[in-house]
Amino acid sequence: MAYIIYRCDCGRVLYSKEDTKTKKCPCGKTLNVKKRRILKTAETARQATMAVQDMQEEIYGGSIFRTADQL
């Protein structure tokens, strides 16, 4: 089972299992996963989590939530 990574209209990057039909974003919007554009896929939940973090950092900048020395 693969994981897919996609974005909500609010800009958040989310992931779910490939066969997931809908996903509720923290912003309150329920997304039809099948209709989202897939940004990336991952083999494991861990890889998916890391990919989401990378993309969030690209979008928002990683320094807001943590500093490099906390890695």
Ligand SMILES: [Zn+2]
């Ligand atoms: Zn959202």
